[in-house]
Amino acid sequence: SQELEQSPQSLIVQEGKNLTINCTSSKTLYGLYWYKQKYGEGLIFLMMLQKGGEEKSHEKITAKLDEKKQQSSLHITASQPSHAGIYLCGASRGDYKLSFGAGTTVTVRA
């Protein structure tokens, strides 16, 4: 979706290193969703952020939503091979529709 810009498009990280993915919207978001997809599989829900300044963590993954609710970041600490995949952000304007970014492909090198 052109409404959401994800960066980078892809990245390669050495196992054990940290990585950050960004998702930027030109409009204020009602909600921001992070999903992970592996090739040939469906999207796995990771986290949802709604409040400006909100931060959530699950295991080694942390997601933040900025105060203006127009940018979110996903940070992975000490990456592992299991973190490899495509990460997509999805934006809600307050109704049922989710607009998705193009995705960031993460490769973790052993």
Next chain:
Amino acid sequence: DAGVIQSPRHEVTEMGQEVTLRCKPISGHNSLFWYRQTMMRGLELLIYFNNNVPIDDSGMPEDRFSAKMPNASFSTLKIQPSEPRDSAVYFCASSFMSHGEQYFGPGTRLTVT
């Protein structure tokens, strides 16, 4: 819960044939979504059902596409006749509320030759 179930996982068919994709949402979820994912266009919403009623089908590309939800535990997406440009991965997703997090099925990879 088994999650969202889709069948078949893979479908290869010839142009002009009818294709039916099936979805069983998570029990208790009242919202169901059909998406299509391609390299060129990413993930696109095709149709949205709430309480088995189609609410928004503006994403359905053509009249060749139709979707039904006869009950709370089953939905179908039909393409008739199929064309090579319909080749994509089709996902079904469900959510407890219309604007809550959506849970996706494993998808159906459709190839039309």
